[in-house]
Amino acid sequence: MAELLKMKSEVEEFKKEYLCRNNQAEENRQRETEAATxxxxxxxxxxVRAYLSHLHMKAITVQKIWRGFTARARFRQMVKAAYFIMKMKFYEEMAVRIQRRWRGFFVRKYIHNFYVRKRYLQGLSRKNELVRRDLDELEELQKRERDCVEMIKEQTAKVYQAHRLHHLLSTKQCPGVFNSPFRPAPHEMELLLRQVKYQAPTRLAPKGRACLLGMPGPTDPSFPESLASPWIKTTNTCCSIKPILPPIASKKPQIR
Incomplete structure (x- = not known):
């Protein structure tokens, strides 16, 4: 009986322990489930993160390869364009050089021939020498003509002055101004006064620049001779004009 009670008590304790362990197992199972989850x-x-990281690395690799490919393709295109431009510049430079040589040859041979230009310049220089010689001769001739005209004008002025100063001619009774005894020879004006003849003036000479210089004016009747031929007398005298100066009638002109 005691053993049966003992067995019953053990069974009861076993059940309690079983229930307790079962409860603990349930509680542990829930925690384990949560931990496993x-x-x-x-x-x-x-x-997933590893997979995404792997995909990201693969995408980076693909992008790197693609960008490298496009960059190399663009660089190759740039190199080709630069090489093409360099080649075209070289061709243009060679074409310009060829054109320059050809145009220079053409111009020198057919347009501006050096030997023809040289012959032309030589002929031009000879012609210039001839023209210069002719011009020198013409200038010398004109200079002689001017000197002759000046000499004629000077001689005319001297003759006119001699006509105006004829009263200063020296005589036997009274020596003239231009025949000083202190001179070894008579003055040039004295010799000229001896050559010309006295003429009575018809009117007062005009007051002009020609009279101030000692030369007769174009309308001066006191000296009827012309400038071109001062020693040729003319008969065209102004007798119809009323004389302004008193006529010299009381005394005779001095005679040598």
């Missing part, structure tokens, strides 16, 4: 979520997250 957490571990699975972490693992799956790590796996």
């Amino acid at each position: 957490r571990i699975q979520s972490w693992f799956r997250a790590c796996r």
Whole structure:
């Protein structure tokens, strides 16, 4: 009986222990389930992150390869364009050089021939020498003519002055102004006064520049001779004009 009671008590204790352990197992199972869920979520997250990181690395690799390819293609295009431009510049430079040589040859041979230009310049220089010689001769001739005209004008002025100063001619009774006894020979004006003849003036000479210089004016009747031929007398005298100066009638003109 005691053993049966003992067995019953043991069975009761076993049941209680079983229930207690079962309750603990249930409680542990829930915590384990939550822990397993957490571990699975972490693992799956790590796996997804690793996969995304792998995809990101692959995308970076693809982008790097593509960008490198496009950059190399663009660089090759730039090199080709630069080489083409350099080649065209070289061709243009060579074309310009060829054109320059050809145009220079053409101009020198057919347009501006050096030897023809040289012959032309030589002929021009000879012609210039001839023209210069002719011009020198013409200038010498004109100078002689001017000197002759000046000499004629000077001689005319002297003759006119001699006519105006004829009263200063020296005589036997009274020596003239231009025949000083202190001179070894008579003055040039004295010799000229001896050559010309006295003429009575018809009117007062005009007051002009020609009279101030000692030369007769174009309308001066006191000296009827012309400038071109001062020693040729003319009969065209102004007798119709009333004389202004008193006529010299009381005394006879002095005679040598």
